[in-house]
Amino acid sequence: MQVSIAGQAVEAHAGESFGEVLARGLSKKKMKDVVAVRCGDRLLDLFKPLEPGCDGVEPVFADSPAGLDVIRHSAAHVMAEAVKKLFPTAKVTIGPSVENGFYYDFDYERPFTPEDLEAIEAEMRAIVAADHPFRCRVASRAAAEELFGGMGEDYKLELIRDLGAEQYSLYTQGGFTDLCRGPHAPGTGLLGAFKLLSVAGAYWRGDEKNKMLQRIYGTAWATEKELKAYLHRLEEAKRRDHRKLGVALDLFSFSDEAGPGMVIWHPKGALVRTILEDFERKEHLKRGYHIVQGPQILKQELWEKSGHYDNYRENMYFTAIDETGYGVKPMNCLSHMLIYKSRLRSYRDLPLRYFELGLVHRHERSGVLHGLTRVRAFTQDDAHLICRPDQVQGEIIGVIEFVRDVMGLFGFEYELELSTRPEKSIGSDADWELATTALETALKTVGLPYQINEGDGAFYGPKIDIKLKDALDRRWQCATIQCDFTLPERFDLVYTDSDGERRRPVMLHRVILGSIERFLGVLIEHFAGAFPTWLAPVQARVLTVTDAHDAHAGAVKNFLAARGVRVEADLRNEKLGYKVREAQVEKVPYVLVVGDQEVESGGASVRLRGENLGSRSLEEVAALIAADCAEPFKRGGMSYRFDSCASAV
RNA sequence: GCCAGCGUAGCUCAGUUGGUAGAGCAGCUGAUUCGUAAUCAGCAGGUCCGGGGUUCAAGUCCCCGCGCUGGCUCCA
Numbered sequence: 001m002q003v004s005i006a007g008q009a010v011e012a013h014a015g016e017s018f019g020e021v022l023a024r025g026l027s028k029k030k031m032k033d034v035v036a037v038r039c040g041d042r043l044l045d046l047f048k049p050l051e052p053g054c055d056g057v058e059p060v061f062a063d064s065p066a067g068l069d070v071i072r073h074s075a076a077h078v079m080a081e082a083v084k085k086l087f088p089t090a091k092v093t094i095g096p097s098v099e100n101g102f103y104y105d106f107d108y109e110r111p112f113t114p115e116d117l118e119a120i121e122a123e124m125r126a127i128v129a130a131d132h133p134f135r136c137r138v139a140s141r142a143a144a145e146e147l148f149g150g151m152g153e154d155y156k157l158e159l160i161r162d163l164g165a166e167q168y169s170l171y172t173q174g175g176f177t178d179l180c181r182g183p184h185a186p187g188t189g190l191l192g193a194f195k196l197l198s199v200a201g202a203y204w205r206g207d208e209k210n211k212m213l214q215r216i217y218g219t220a221w222a223t224e225k226e227l228k229a230y231l232h233r234l235e236e237a238k239r240r241d242h243r244k245l246g247v248a249l250d251l252f253s254f255s256d257e258a259g260p261g262m263v264i265w266h267p268k269g270a271l272v273r274t275i276l277e278d279f280e281r282k283e284h285l286k287r288g289y290h291i292v293q294g295p296q297i298l299k300q301e302l303w304e305k306s307g308h309y310d311n312y313r314e315n316m317y318f319t320a321i322d323e324t325g326y327g328v329k330p331m332n333c334l335s336h337m338l339i340y341k342s343r344l345r346s347y348r349d350l351p352l353r354y355f356e357l358g359l360v361h362r363h364e365r366s367g368v369l370h371g372l373t374r375v376r377a378f379t380q381d382d383a384h385l386i387c388r389p390d391q392v393q394g395e396i397i398g399v400i401e402f403v404r405d406v407m408g409l410f411g412f413e414y415e416l417e418l419s420t421r422p423e424k425s426i427g428s429d430a431d432w433e434l435a436t437t438a439l440e441t442a443l444k445t446v447g448l449p450y451q452i453n454e455g456d457g458a459f460y461g462p463k464i465d466i467k468l469k470d471a472l473d474r475r476w477q478c479a480t481i482q483c484d485f486t487l488p489e490r491f492d493l494v495y496t497d498s499d500g501e502r503r504r505p506v507m508l509h510r511v512i513l514g515s516i517e518r519f520l521g522v523l524i525e526h527f528a529g530a531f532p533t534w535l536a537p538v539q540a541r542v543l544t545v546t547d548a549h550d551a552h553a554g555a556v557k558n559f560l561a562a563r564g565v566r567v568e569a570d571l572r573n574e575k576l577g578y579k580v581r582e583a584q585v586e587k588v589p590y591v592l593v594v595g596d597q598e599v600e601s602g603g604a605s606v607r608l609r610g611e612n613l614g615s616r617s618l619e620e621v622a623a624l625i626a627a628d629c630a631e632p633f634k635r636g637g638m639s640y641r642f643d644s645c646a647s648a649v
Numbered sequence: 650g651c652c653a654g655c656g657u658a659g660c661u662c663a664g665u666u667g668g669u670a671g672a673g674c675a676g677c678u679g680a681u682u683c684g685u686a687a688u689c690a691g692c693a694g695g696u697c698c699g700g701g702g703u704u705c706a707a708g709u710c711c712c713c714g715c716g717c718u719g720g721c722u723c724c725a
Contacts, residue, residue, distance in 0.1 A: 111653060200720030201652025208722050212652050215720070247660075256698080256716055315723095360725090365650050366716095368723065380725065477725070514725040546682040573682070581686035595684055607685060 004056045012050055019046035019186060022059055033222070035070045035190060036060040036183045043070070045136055045183040062190065062222035072097030074134065074173075074185040075124075075194050075220040076104045081176035082123035083216075086116075092178065093155040093204060093213055100230060101194075101219035105202055107155065112199045112214055120216070121196045131189030132174040136182055144168040144179065155204070193227040194220035237472055242524035243371040249529055249586060251537075252372070261369040261376030263517055268537035271566075273516055275535055277357055280381050280513070283638075287402060289355040289383055294335025296359065300325030302334055305490060311459075315362045332358035333484075333509060336384040337491045345495040350505060351387035351395055357516070358382045372521030373476075379516040385508040386493065389434065392506050396442035396464070396481060399510050403466050403479045404448070406512050408636040410523065410532075412468040415475070416448055419456035419463050426459060427485035435483040435506070436462045460486040470526040478514035478522070483507075530587040530609065534629035534640065540621075541588045542569040542604065543579045545595035552599045556592060556618060563622045584610060590625060 003012045005025035012021045018037045026034070036043050039054040043066060060067045076095035079102070083090050087108055095104030106112075112120075139147065141160065147170070148156040156179050160168060171180040173188055185191065196218045204210035221227040238244075246252045251269030258264060265273060281291060297319065303309040308316065308330065317328040329335075336354040345352070361377045368374050385395045400416075407414050418439055421432050439462055443450045450464075457463050461483035467475040484507045487493075494502040513519040523531070533539055540560060542553045553569045560567045570579050576593065583591045592604040597615065604621055606613040616624070633640035 114654090198719060199653065202721045203651075206722070208651065212721075214652080217720080254717090260716070362724085365723070367650065367652095367721080370718090374724075378725070382725095480725075511725065516725095518725055543685085545684050548682075575682095575688060576684050578687055579685090584686055591685075593685060597684085605685080610686085612685065 134184040416450035540590035
């Protein structure tokens with residue numbers, strides 16, 4: 001019979017494996033990098049015998065996404081083998097591949113130590129060096145139960161019981177056999193580029209009611225070079241850590257005395273925030289939003305009415321005033337609804353877009369707090385769009401375009417995800433259908449690619465999540481657009497339609513940056529602390545060579561400040577090199593040196609982020625900075641007025 | 650909240666088998682007047698996270714809190 005390999009016809013004989021056939025169509029060198037084969041949409045082992053139905057076969061190379069998956073999964077098996085060898089009483093559970101690597105969960109009587117990890121890794125290297133082949137066999141349910149039961153592998157028995165199938169595939173390499181769907185690499189010798197990273201706790205089957213297991217994480221790549229690159233990326237992420245940079249750049253701090261998850265903004269950080277918030281206010285007004293503001297605490301009764309008291313109570317802070325219960329707001333929607341209800345609304349009034357930079361408090365579980373990206377008090381750039389059903393789609397398009405513009409401004413790539421109805425949800429089928437269609441049609445209209453997350457919507461409506469990708473290709477959930485069927489119902493929101501009938505409006509919750517805190521945390525890491533000039537707390541610093549130049553430095557500072565530049569002067573009696581270094585470390589974009597020559601010429605010597613641009617007139621410097629500030633806005637077709645938050649003259 | 654690790658000066662970190670706390674940077678004072686990433690000297694700086702315990706003696710060992718870090722679960 002004939003098999004097509006990557007479009008090329010190759011003769012195959014009955015009983016041959018995929019690998020054997022493939023070897024005739026590929027060079028020896030290429031063949032070494034093949035870890036599995038793709039047949040249709042199935043991935044199969046190289047060592048499996050050719051299947052009659054498979055007449056078109058594609059090799060899966062180690063460095064392809066699917067190939068990496070196979071390598072990582074196989075590495076997990078090798079790790080389990082090593083652990084069982086070193087710690088025979090450890091019980092194995094599951095061990096899949098994940099983004100960038102793999103893990104395996106074990107149940108063992110004592111915690112694994114870093115020394116254990118080293119020993120496990122060394123054992124793994126020995127297994128890799130021995131290059132044991134992976135083999136697969138199919139066992140009946142009874143045989144599988146007998147095998148794992150005999151080994152005391154209770155977790156595997158539970159998996160078999162829950163899967164409830166009649167047959168199970170078992171993969172063996174060396175002396176280790178695991179219940180597994182496969183496929184696997186042809187041999188352990190292919191798994192050279194790996195490293196174990198950490199041990200962490202993880203609940204059996206992800207349920208916190210279950211026993212906590214020990215999860216060992218590792219990373220694995222097709223080549224040593226890629227492994228190095230990944231480890232380097234981890235280092236780079238550490239270097240950019242916003243928690244470190246926040247202290248180094250004096251932007252913000254956390255204090256035990258204030259409480260965990262409570263950000264304290266220092267002058268420079270608060271200034272960056274303010275600039276960002278000013279930008280948001282302007283953009284929202286431009287797009288037809290109304291800026292509103294509600295109180296920080298609202299009566300408990302109101303939270304009961306909204307359903308937050310029943311569904312979100314554990315995450316809320318409560319207080320009492322004159323024996324009346326109050327809840328600190330975890331969301332901004334309630335006062336926005338009260339504004340809507342403050343008078344009768346006509347169909348002509350809609351859509352109404354209420355925007356609030358709303359400070360919310362959420363009592364997040366202590367273990368989830370993380371720098372600025374997960375806090376207990378944060379400000380959302382929150383808006384609620386209340387509109388007629390026929391306006392939903394247009395509103396969603398408007399929001400997606402808003403997100404697109406803002407992400408472009410910061411140079412973020414992003415991914416869109418549409419989340420549909422979850423099992424536990426409220427609202428009629430018709431409502432869900434309408435809203436989900438509106439979201440999807442809007443996505444199609446804007447023409448951006450998106451993924452569908454089946455069943456991942458909120459219980460009160462479908463949503464679009466936007467995940468931005470930062471400079472290190474990490475994904476962050478920031479913007480989200482959510483349809484809501486409950487609140488208009490519960491608060492009996494209505495408008496009078498053109499025919500005089502009272503109708504129910506649709507409500508959309510949406511954020512663009514998500515939370516100012518998280519977004520700034522992401523921005524700090526994205527830019528490694530070096531904010532674009534329009535956002536930099538200090539845009540320019542004037543440095544004197546000696547105190548003979550103080551007067552000119554003052555003049556330079558005043559000249560720029562009067563033109564809206566956030567500028568300061570460093571007149572300290574220090575060597576120029578020292579002051580340059582300090583400005584550079586503090587990521588001040590423009591360093592303006594003044595010495596005898598500049599006093600003479602009346603200008604300044606410009607150093608932009610480490611690059612010496614030479615001597616310029618003050619007009620040139622001001623124009624340079626202004627253009628630098630406006631550049632990201634121009635790129636996205638947005639306007640920028642260069643006078644936001646200038647320093648005092 | 651759960652599992653594990655960690656907590657020493659503003660920051661980064663030393664601190665032997667338990668014997669009474671140290672460096673660099675930053676700060677202050679003085680000298681130095683200097684051209685694009687660190688001038689020199691001196692001074693000051695500590696509830697060794699908090700509270701109990703063991704001990705003649707605890708930064709060090711034990712227990713209980715609190716906080717942080719990495720995960721799990723949850724999420725902007």
